[in-house]
Amino acid sequence: MVDATFDLALDSQARGESLRFALRRLAIYAFLGVFALIYLLPLFVVVANSFRELPEITQNGLIALPHSFSLKAWPQAWAHYCVAGTCEGVKRNFFNSLYMTIPATILSTLIGAMNGYVLSKWRFPGSETLFICIVLGVFMPGQIALLPWAYILGALHLSNSVYGLILVHVIQGLSFTTLFCRNYYVNIPDDLIKAARIDGAGFWRIFFKIILPLSPPILIVTVIWQFTGIWNEFLFGVVFTGGTQQPITAALVALATSQMNAHPYDVASAAVLIGAVPPLLIYLFGGKYFVRGLTQGAIK
Amino acid sequence: MATLTVSRLTKRFGSVEVLKGIDLEAQTGEFIALVGPSGCGKSTLLAIIAGLESASEGEIRIDGRIVNSVAPKDRDIAMVFQSYALYPTMTARQNMTFGMESRGVPKPEQNAAIARVASLLQIEPLLNRKPGQLSGGQRQRVAMGRALVRDPKLFLFDEPLSNLDAKLRVDMRTEIKKLHLRVGKTTIYVTHDQIEAMTLASRIAVMHHGAIQQFDEPQAVYDRPANMFVAGFMGSPSMNFIPGELMKLEGRPAVAIALGRGETATLPLPQAPALCPASGKVVLGVRPEHLFRYDANLKAQKAGLAMVTAPVEVVEPTGAETHAVLKIGEQEIVGRFDPDGAPRLGELLALGIDMGHACLFDPETQALIPRVAA
Numbered sequence: 001m002v003d004a005t006f007d008l009a010l011d012s013q014a015r016g017e018s019l020r021f022a023l024r025r026l027a028i029y030a031f032l033g034v035f036a037l038i039y040l041l042p043l044f045v046v047v048a049n050s051f052r053e054l055p056e057i058t059q060n061g062l063i064a065l066p067h068s069f070s071l072k073a074w075p076q077a078w079a080h081y082c083v084a085g086t087c088e089g090v091k092r093n094f095f096n097s098l099y100m101t102i103p104a105t106i107l108s109t110l111i112g113a114m115n116g117y118v119l120s121k122w123r124f125p126g127s128e129t130l131f132i133c134i135v136l137g138v139f140m141p142g143q144i145a146l147l148p149w150a151y152i153l154g155a156l157h158l159s160n161s162v163y164g165l166i167l168v169h170v171i172q173g174l175s176f177t178t179l180f181c182r183n184y185y186v187n188i189p190d191d192l193i194k195a196a197r198i199d200g201a202g203f204w205r206i207f208f209k210i211i212l213p214l215s216p217p218i219l220i221v222t223v224i225w226q227f228t229g230i231w232n233e234f235l236f237g238v239v240f241t242g243g244t245q246q247p248i249t250a251a252l253v254a255l256a257t258s259q260m261n262a263h264p265y266d267v268a269s270a271a272v273l274i275g276a277v278p279p280l281l282i283y284l285f286g287g288k289y290f291v292r293g294l295t296q297g298a299i300k
Numbered sequence: 301m302a303t304l305t306v307s308r309l310t311k312r313f314g315s316v317e318v319l320k321g322i323d324l325e326a327q328t329g330e331f332i333a334l335v336g337p338s339g340c341g342k343s344t345l346l347a348i349i350a351g352l353e354s355a356s357e358g359e360i361r362i363d364g365r366i367v368n369s370v371a372p373k374d375r376d377i378a379m380v381f382q383s384y385a386l387y388p389t390m391t392a393r394q395n396m397t398f399g400m401e402s403r404g405v406p407k408p409e410q411n412a413a414i415a416r417v418a419s420l421l422q423i424e425p426l427l428n429r430k431p432g433q434l435s436g437g438q439r440q441r442v443a444m445g446r447a448l449v450r451d452p453k454l455f456l457f458d459e460p461l462s463n464l465d466a467k468l469r470v471d472m473r474t475e476i477k478k479l480h481l482r483v484g485k486t487t488i489y490v491t492h493d494q495i496e497a498m499t500l501a502s503r504i505a506v507m508h509h510g511a512i513q514q515f516d517e518p519q520a521v522y523d524r525p526a527n528m529f530v531a532g533f534m535g536s537p538s539m540n541f542i543p544g545e546l547m548k549l550e551g552r553p554a555v556a557i558a559l560g561r562g563e564t565a566t567l568p569l570p571q572a573p574a575l576c577p578a579s580g581k582v583v584l585g586v587r588p589e590h591l592f593r594y595d596a597n598l599k600a601q602k603a604g605l606a607m608v609t610a611p612v613e614v615v616e617p618t619g620a621e622t623h624a625v626l627k628i629g630e631q632e633i634v635g636r637f638d639p640d641g642a643p644r645l646g647e648l649l650a651l652g653i654d655m656g657h658a659c660l661f662d663p664e665t666q667a668l669i670p671r672v673a674a
Contacts, residue, residue: 191385194352199399199446200373209398213389 050074050269057265073266077274081255081267090271092244093251097231098278100162100247104169105226111170112177112222117211119178120185121193122203131182137175142235145172153240160241168240169230176229177222184218185211220289228279248275302363302376302453302486303328304349309358311344311510318344320510322358326503329484333501335491337533341510342490346458349488351375362454373402375454378447382459384439386431392442393427396449403450417449420482437468444476448483457489461496473499494534498522506530524659528666531585531659537623540591540633542584543663546576555584555660558629559608567606570656571671577662582669585659588623591635593643594652604656612643626651 045063053068060067079089119131149168150159158164188211196206234249241250252275255268283290304326311319318341326332334342347353349360351372359366367375378399386395393414400410418424421441431439440460447455460476461469477500480487491497497504498518505515506529514526525531531539544557544567553569567584592598594607613632614625622642624635626649635643635651643649660669 189383189385191381191383192387194347194350194372195379195381195385195446196387196398197352198350198372198377198379200402201398205402210387210389 046269046272049265050077050273052266054264054266062265070266073270077267077270081264081271086244090248090251090255090274093246093248094274096162096241096245097247097249097275100165100169101227101230101278104166104173104230105223107166108170108173108177108226109219109222112174113181113212113215113219114207115174115178116181116183116185117207119182121188121190121206121211131178134175134178137172138179140175142172142233146235146239149236149240160245162241162245162247164240165236165247168236169226169233172236173226173230176225180218180222180225181215184215188214217289217292220286224282224286224290227282231279303361304332304454304486304488305361305364306345306349307359307361309345309348309360310356311341311348311353312356318510319348322512324505324512324515326486326488328486331480331487331489331500331502333489333491333497333504334507335494335497335504335533336507336513338492340507342492342507343458345507346379346456346488346490349454350377350379350456376452377454377456378450378452379456379458380443380447380460382462384431384443384460384463386439386443386446388431391428391430392423392434392445395431395442396427396446399446399450413449413451417445420448420479421445436464437472440464440472441475444479448479453486455485455487457487457491459491460489461491462493476500494536498534504534506533508533523657524668525585526668528583528585528661531661531668535587537588537634537636539585539587539659540631541661542586542628542631542633544582544584546573546580546582546660555582557584557608559610560627560629565606565608567608567653567655569658569660570604573660574670574672577664577669579664581663583661583663585661586633586653587657588634588636590654590657591626591633591637592652592654593637593641594650598652602652602654602656604654604658605652606655608651608653610649610651612645612647612649615643615645617642624649 048066049057049062050073051069051071052066053070053072056066056068057064075089077089078094079091080087081089115134119127119134153159153164153168156164156167158167192210193206196210201209231247232249234247234253237247237250238253241247246254248271252268252271255264255271304324306322306324309319309322309324310317322341322345324332324345334345336342344353348355351367351370355368359368361367362375362377386392387398390398396414396417397410400413405413414427418427421444423438423441423445426434426438426442431442434442443460457476461472464472473496476489480500489496489500501518503516504518504521506513506521506526508529514521514530516526521530522534525534525539528541532541542557544555547554547556547566549566549568553572554566555569556564556566558564573582592605594605599605599607608628610626610628610633612624613627616623616625617639619639621636622639624637624643626633626635626643637643661667662669
């Protein structure tokens with residue numbers, strides 16, 4: 001009896017507490033929801049426009065609820081629309097971007113891992129200075145390098161080619177990949193390297209058998225970072241390539257600026273979305289590893 | 301089997317001299333402990349023996365061959381690290397075969413070596429686990445297995461037990477001792493724990509400030525420490541130091557110590573010191589276990605027993621024995637007593653000091669004053 005009344009009093013107190021908790025949660029979710037909506041709105045506009053008929057867009061305006069539905073814009077954007085005289089859509093540019101981004105990502109990540117390995121585990125006089133110099137590149141705006149790159153690409157006969165862009169992106173990306181990998185490898189205990197040296201392993205065997213197997217978290221981070229960075233980059237693409245050699249970002253710029261009569265909002269929207277798919281997929285599948293890799297501490 | 305000889309070894313990092321002319325040798329099958337407080341240079345010395353650091357001067361010989369410029373992998377050594385340094389992505393078996401693979405040992409030979417070492421260390425059930433799935437003690441065993449499996453000339457241990465909890469540490473200490481008795485490898489063992497050094501080593505090198513203070517058998521280091529540092533470092537609770545003055549009592553050597561309030565006690569020395577510091581001042585070093593509750597029977601057994609009275613300040617029972625802090629003059633000293641008849645708090649104890657085991661030090665040089673040979 002005494003217990004029951006005691007419980008009842010506690011129950012009402014607990015109920016009040018849990019109600020307050022629920023209200024607080026609700027407020028937080030509402031707040032976050034509003035911001036999510038604000039961030040999603042542009043995406044909604046682009047997605048909606050890619051499925052609207054062009055006359056309807058010109059009539060109702062770019063930002064309006066869709067009143068028509070059509071799939072025409074997508075094949076147009078992919079394979080038929082004319083940009084700067086060629087009527088092949090953005091297909092070729094899309095593949096240009098893939099051919100550029102995949103090798104550049106792999107190469108810059110591998111070289112970054114090797115740099116990081118040397119700068120953290122095989123230090124030599126001046127290695128810290130060298131590291132600082134490499135990392136300075138992180139803060140260097142890309143346009144500073146435009147003229148030197150133009151000269152180098154010209155000298156190497158790599159102007160207006162995907163290979164030239166690969167070279168540019170590998171070198172430009174090294175600062176980041178080296179920084180990521182070096183800071184990750186610093187946390188790998190030196191004793192492992194010493195033990196391996198006594199075990200008879202040399203520079204490369206230690207790298208491939210001990211360091212690389214420990215690296216997936218940071219390699220995923222650098223791959224995601226490099227892939228999205230290189231894919232989305234357009235300054236070098238616009239400056240160093242033209243026409244059929246352009247990556248998709250540069251082609252989108254051309255598409256947006258080369259209007260003859262009515263601006264093709266539907267095709268442009270579809271092309272933009274095609275260009276956004278790969279980085280989006282990468283984030284969707286790799287995002288969780290990205291955060292995990294960045295926050296992972298020392299390996300003990 | 302193998303010997304190690306280190307002579308006049310010096311190591312400088314910039315202008316800092318961390319090792320100052322080290323001389324050390326290990327005979328075949330010997331177990332040498334390098335012991336000292338942190339920063340004394342013992343781990344650096346081990347790293348130089350392993351070839352992970354280079355020596356600034358001096359030479360290192362393994363089996364007579366100078367190895368100063370030989371790479372670690374070609375020195376035919378194995379090392380167990382404080383952190384175990386097991387390769388996290390490999391199983392225990394892969395950890396143990398890694399060294400053999402690097403050297404191109406054929407697979408059947410590898411398997412035979414693994415089988416031999418795994419049964420020796422009783423780690424067969426652990427071979428397919430990764431280090432993350434092993435407990436501290438198991439990692440320790442695998443780390444030792446990795447060192448043993450190559451059958452090296454020289455075994456190096458760098459504080460291998462300091463990451464284990466107290467109970468396991470004592471067990472593993474015994475394991476290491478058993479292992480050494482069984483395989484009989486020449487071993488260099490770095491530790492900051494004087495008990496590990498005492499229990500395991502055939503000889504102990506006590507290091508301080510980058511120099512070896514004493515290199516001798518454990519009992520000799522304990523009984524006749526070369527200087528006050530060694531005396532204070534080896535043994536727990538550590539040796540008591542009581543300032544005194546050398547004098548003659550009825551024509552025989554004795555030490556006078558101050559008891560406070562102007563009183564002094566004169567303690568006869570059973571063995572005469574071989575020399576006397578110019579000032580006549582000495583430091584009397586007495587181990588806690590050489591302090592007793594004085595009585596006539598004990599005096600009859602121990603000829604060197606001298607008596608002083610000392611107030612009891614603190615009593616600390618540990619179960620097996622009772623530690624008591626006593627006051628002699630301004631000096632606090634610690635004694636280890638049998639719990640039966642241990643000093644009581646506030647008691648004015650009639651304290652028997654076994655002068656036969658006492659050491660005398662020169663307060664200037666801190667060095668041990670030798671005794672006249674009997």
